[in-house]
Amino acid sequence: MLSFSFKVQSFDVELTPKNAMWRVGDKQQLTCKVKKCSEPVIFSWKSLEDKPLYASMTSTSEESVLLVEKVTEHNENRVQCLAKCGSVSKQRSASIKVYSFPNNPVISGHDDMVLGVESTLTCEVSDVYPVEEIGIEWLAGDNILSSSDGSAVSTLSLTPTTELDGDKITCRVTLHLNGLQPDETRETTVTMSVLAPLLKPSIDVSPKTEIEEGESLTISCHTDGVKVDRVVLRRVVEGEEMELQSNDDTDTSVTIHPAQMNHTGLYECEASNQYGSQKASVNITVRGYPLEVELIPNQSLISAEKGSSLVLSCQASGCPQPEFFWKSLLDMPVHSRSETQGFLSQLYLSPLRLEDERAYTCEVKCGSVLKSKVIDVQVFSFPQNPVIEHSGPFLAGHENLMKCSVPDAFPGSNFQIQWMAGERELSSDIGSFSSEPQNLTSTLRYTPEPEDQGKDITCRVTLAMRGLPETQIDKSASTVVMLQSAPKNTFIAVDPENEVKEGEPVTISCHTDGVPVGRVVLRRMVEDQEMELQSSDSAHSSITIPSAQMNHSGLYECVASNEHGTQKARVNVTVRAPPRNTTVEVLPSVEVQEGQNITIFCHSVCFPPPATLLRNLDNNMELHSPDGTFHLINLTSNHTGLYVVNVSNDLGFDTVNFTIRVTKARSASPPTWENVGILSLGLGTAVVSIAGVLEHLRRARKKGSYELTKCMPSKV
Template sequence: MGRGTSARAALLLLVAILTSEAFEIEDIAPGHKVAAQIGQLLVLSCRTTGCISPNFSWRTHLDSPLGGIMSTQGPNSFLTVESVGFENEYTYFCNAHCGEEKREKRVQINIYSFPSDPVIEVSSPLVLGKPASITCRVPKVFPSEQLVLSLKKGDEVLPIGQCCDESHSSSVQTKTVNVNFTPTKEDIGKEITCLAELPIEDMEFEPKERKTTHVLNVNFGPLNTRITAFPATTLSEGEALTLSCETESHPPTKIVWKKQLADGTVQFIEESYNLHIPHTQFSSSGIYICEATNNVTKEVENRTVSITIQGPPVHPELSIFPSTSVREGEHVTLQCSVKSSPPADILIMKKSATEDAILESQDGSVHIPRVAPTDAGDYKCQVKNEFGEAQMTRALHVEYGPRNTTIVVTPSNIVKEGDTVIMICSTDGSPTPKVSWKKQLPNGGSRLVSGDGTLTLEKVQAEDMGHYECEGSNHAGKDNKAVELVVEVFSPTTRALTDAPEIFTVVEDFTTETTASNTPHQEADRHGQMENETSATPEDTAFTTYTTMKYDTVTYVVTSSDNDENGTEEIEIIIARMEEPNYVTPIIIAIAALATAAGPVAAILIYISRKAKINGSYSLVNSLKAKV
């Protein structure tokens, strides 16, 4: 019992002590003076002591709207402002009532705005040596007139002059500062720092200082571009070559390799820092260009290197102008060209079976003002340098018309009836002329008798006699040569009667010399056909008896004339074939003809004998040869 009484007494004592504590507003948070950032949340709390269930109220100076929400939790009261604005910049009062007792505490709200770090803006892109600007911007500052801005490049403070408007502003401001400068090589990679300070007296907030750092990204180049050739700029044909192009640039440059051609144009090769040629040739010689381009600065820098590939001459070319086939008399130029390093000595020669003839040339050219057939042939271009030699041969063809036409007649152009005659015509010309034979006709025309150079006449007859012309022709011209074929007609020996001959008489050509005392023959042409031995015979005419084969026909044309100049008399005979109608009558006719001709033959022999005594000897055969 004693213990229970003691506990009860202690509790009563404690309650007495608590109830005896004076009623007060113990604290107001976050303090009696608060710096509130515009736009942020603000919570004010008021806590009492000495009262279990106090009543609270909040108000502002001049009873302006609270601009917040009040809440109570036992001895605590809260005023929540979700977004601090200019309307919250007042003195707030917390009032607490406990029964009849009233307590009050106040808090001063000061607003500001310094929400973020400065923003650095650089004119883009920064190019070495070109004017640029840097801007430092601080957004949403209040009070802006108290903002302090500065710029530093590395350790160097940049002069920015007046930063901000010092007049008071009742609104949030964005403050900016600009600096103009020209980037140098020393600026590459440096840091630009923008420092912003808001030193408001009697206000406690953090941070009061903000800064931003930016690395200067200065674009430059290409600078100091250079080419390296490995193993060297002069190489032997077939060696590998590597060309490297190096440059200083930011950002890295684009490298393009090009080659300058002989005509002055530039040929694109490839885009790369290294150009590799595994097997060089003469065509690899030349001027190579490394083109470095900075796509940001738009600057281009070119460097060149001359590469020489040495070796024996290759691929000599012998050109003939205007063509390898020309006509006689035209102008011809032979031009020899070759790929060679070092340059090759050039010789142009005309080939021959014995010794090639070196022609006089200038710069690898030989000029022939008027080409002749003798200039045709093979020409050689020979090139040589210290590493070796090469050559090329080309033929020159000279076209000319037929010439030097010759005719060979075998056995002769005077042959006997029944012989075989071969007439061969040859001619010179380029291209090879086409050779043909023509025979002249009595009407003045001609007919083709052979389309090649050889004309063969088998068992010639009297009608084969005449004027034969050989013609050689090509597109460059023509050439003609003629021959007179004479067929001698002699009295054959009497043929066997088994051949069924027909005996007839012909007038034999002859020429007699006459004197002034001779009686002139009547000037008349007698043309007649002697069908048998009863044909009329001119006076003072010699006769020859001919034996003909079957189917023969003889036609006689007799011309008698006086020639005052030489006193000769001419008789012409033309022999043609005649078909025989039967096989019995030739025997009878032959016998009758022999009997009939006996008298005239004797007369002819007497006449010839007399003439021989008057004018000398006379040959009927020689007379025929002369006539033909």
């Protein structure tokens, strides 16, 4: 038996420190050492958390160092050192905690506390980590006033008293962190300053806050309490402060004599010292004369016609001796004549001119009271009725030009020119702006209809201005429409209807609306030829066919004309009939040999086109054809027999009987002159039949009818 012995490598690994507590900004390291290893050691480091190591590594044969040049919060981690000695590996792990506490806390809000008013002091520490391990205490001497944990900011609410002024208060911040021995503590102490402002001053008005214009007025200001540095009495006008009086004492006052209405307003007293200031205010009203001003006419805007006389009256009340002033825009003087007597002043604008159009102000003064009224005077010119011009009589359906003129109109932009046909507006124009009177014109493009005969076309001119006695001024002119027109609404009618049965009566009528009445012609189109049926020198013409026949089918035309033009109307008339005169044509013959072919042509006179049925009465064979043509192929003896053709449409039917005989095939023999003649006759008949069909269709198309072809020459 063989035996083997193996030597197991035994070595130790040491990682220091195992629980590291590093301060942010410091240089730190972890050291991994191996003992009892006779071979070179291979070292490696790794993070046991999901983050990089943020460190560098240096190693020797027995030791590896993980170095952090400047610690940050990112270095907080759990790391592992792996050492391999020969084929054996061992590892050790260590925990790294990071903290930061570089600055002392800062206290704010301690130097602007007001006596009796609740204040909030704030203590804040910056750049501390981890924040959740922070504890903050507020202390007055050795007494703890408040404490909080887990935040870098703490507040303390105090209601200051005079005893707190000059006292000290401390904010102490402690970082409680396992592994940090001892706990790090920082604190800041400040001196509290309590401001003591003045009591609110009082403001008095003598004799009272509402007085009459001309009386005396005294305003006094007084304050009590702590030492006063200064008392100011001022007036506040539109947000601006105007100082009236000041004193370095507890009292000050000012007297106004005589009081005027412009002394009305807000007055304010302010007392101040080193700790602050307090204010008091009062509203004072100085009443003036109860002056009232009225303009006649009592409206803000008046419109008057050029050349008329206009008088503006201004009346004052509530004042023993009013003073009147007439002004215009931008305080320009008014040169028109005015008269004033007692409480009434009148301005005469006569005759009214365009340059008198402006805003007029009547200003009345009574003592310090000044009131005014404004009236805006507008001038218009509308001296004549409008005038309509046109070139001649109207032609129905043709455009006519009509012109409406309004002379010496002002202001043009306030004029509207409407063309009316009864109550219906045809068109509307607005005048253009001008600084001078102008001749306004409007042109109407008017196309009259026959029903407009005798109607009035009116040009209505409207002046719309604010300040008129009525809403607007209307003037108008009219002309009567005397219409002439080319024929219109020409139509052709068929009674009872466009499709009639053969034998029924039918009336074809023509009507037109031309003015003046011209000539009406009723005619029929036959093979592109015009055949006159009836004519009349009136608006109507008609013709009656007592018994309609199929040859009456076709295109009928009504032509209406006068000196202004011509108009046409057309209609297609169709006469419907049951099948009749039916013929049957068998090619090449009704007697053939077995194996030959036969073509059967069936023709009938009727409309609408018929359906055709072919029946062998001996063996009940049936064939249908939409065009009356049948092809019998490779005939046998079974095809021999009596045949009937039934031609039908929705009005009736017609039948024709004939016999076909199929004989046994004979051996070929030279053709005889008799056989050749028979063949030629058959082919000739076929050619003539087909040519006849085509010619009949051509004529039917020209006549506008759709009847089937008439009988062909060869009949059975």
